[in-house]
Amino acid sequence: MLDTILIIGCGNMGGAMLAGWLAGGIAPSRFTVVDPVLAEAPRGVTLLRELPKGARFDVVMLGVKPQMLAEVAPTIAPLIGSDTTLLSILAGAELATLATLFPAAGARVRIMPNLSAAIGRSPIALATQAIDADRQAEVTALMDPLGTPEWIPEDQFDVVTALAGSGPAFVYRFIDALAAGAAALGLDAGQAQRLALATVEGASLLAAASEHSPGELARRVASPGGTTQAGLDVLDADSALARLAQDTLKAAADRNAEMAKATRA
Numbered sequence: 001m002l003d004t005i006l007i008i009g010c011g012n013m014g015g016a017m018l019a020g021w022l023a024g025g026i027a028p029s030r031f032t033v034v035d036p037v038l039a040e041a042p043r044g045v046t047l048l049r050e051l052p053k054g055a056r057f058d059v060v061m062l063g064v065k066p067q068m069l070a071e072v073a074p075t076i077a078p079l080i081g082s083d084t085t086l087l088s089i090l091a092g093a094e095l096a097t098l099a100t101l102f103p104a105a106g107a108r109v110r111i112m113p114n115l116s117a118a119i120g121r122s123p124i125a126l127a128t129q130a131i132d133a134d135r136q137a138e139v140t141a142l143m144d145p146l147g148t149p150e151w152i153p154e155d156q157f158d159v160v161t162a163l164a165g166s167g168p169a170f171v172y173r174f175i176d177a178l179a180a181g182a183a184a185l186g187l188d189a190g191q192a193q194r195l196a197l198a199t200v201e202g203a204s205l206l207a208a209a210s211e212h213s214p215g216e217l218a219r220r221v222a223s224p225g226g227t228t229q230a231g232l233d234v235l236d237a238d239s240a241l242a243r244l245a246q247d248t249l250k251a252a253a254d255r256n257a258e259m260a261k262a263t264r265a
């Protein structure tokens with residue numbers, strides 16, 4: 001059973017996952033957080049400034065910056081034994097690196113969530129090696145309150161990190177760009193922001209709930225010869241948006257591969 005959970009590094013992403021677990025009804029008493037900077041932990045969660053000595057946890061989740069892994073790993077390794085499931089959300093930290101740094105772990109799982117874990121709506125990509133089926137099912141169950149867990153081959157982690165991990169930032173830029181474009185055309189800036197956000201929220205929810213693909217939904221918005229088609233023609237000219245999206249994802253995926261190289265132990 002994955003009852004007790006130690007989170008090492010509870011910043012933006014670790015904090016979002018903790019918030020999602022608590023909102024999903026998991027008892028706060030199951031969580032211990034180690035973070036030297038975090039001002040306070042949610043009620044009922046134990047907050048430590050240093051790693052506990054001699055304690056054992058069913059799950060140890062790494063939530064520090066990837067650049068810190070080599071420095072902190074030797075102090076974390078004594079906490080990890082064959083009864084420990086090691087989870088890592090570190091972009092670019094490969095399973096082979098985790099195996100070198102934490103050889104005693106009973107299981108090691110690489111995870112790529114995003115900040116929507118806080119509201120239980122994150123894609124959760126997972127990769128592992130040589131895990132027994134029961135423990136894998138327990139990890140999936142632990143991730144369920146955070147969104148939609150999907151096990152994927154590790155060699156797809158660069159692109160999945162770009163899409164699912166970094167993706168919210170790209171969507172936020174798109175919202176801002178829509179709002180700025182509308183403001184430039186004369187709409188009040190605050191109103192433009194509200195309308196842009198509500199439009200993206202409604203469109204996403206409808207796409208998620210609909211039996212139709214996003215492409216078909218776009219077709220349904222666009223009356224032939226109407227306003228939408230005039231706008232789509234700009235996005236589609238020379239595949240402008242598609243190329244921009246691909247270039248954006250490629251830059252993020254390439255950076256993830258570089259970070260993996262730099263993090264390799």
Ligand SMILES: NC(=O)C1=CN([C@@H]2O[C@H](COP(=O)(O)OP(=O)(O)OC[C@H]3O[C@@H](n4cnc5c(N)ncnc54)[C@H](O)[C@@H]3O)[C@@H](O)[C@H]2O)C=CC1
Nearest residue numbers: 009010011012013034035037063064065066089090091165
């Ligand atoms: N921010 C995001 O949307 C996503 C981040 N990630 C990954 O999550 C990890 C953390 O990223 P963020 O939360 O954005 O960074 P962050 O800087 O917000 O969080 C890192 C936390 O680690 C703490 N910390 C520093 N030294 C420590 C130590 N020695 N022991 C324990 N805690 C320590 C810091 O006080 C901070 O709260 C990274 O490895 C990143 O690749 C993965 C997916 C999405």
Ligand SMILES: O=C(O)[C@@H]1CCC=N1
Nearest residue numbers: 091161162165166167
């Ligand atoms: O920007 C980063 O490196 C992390 C990984 C995915 C989202 N944030």
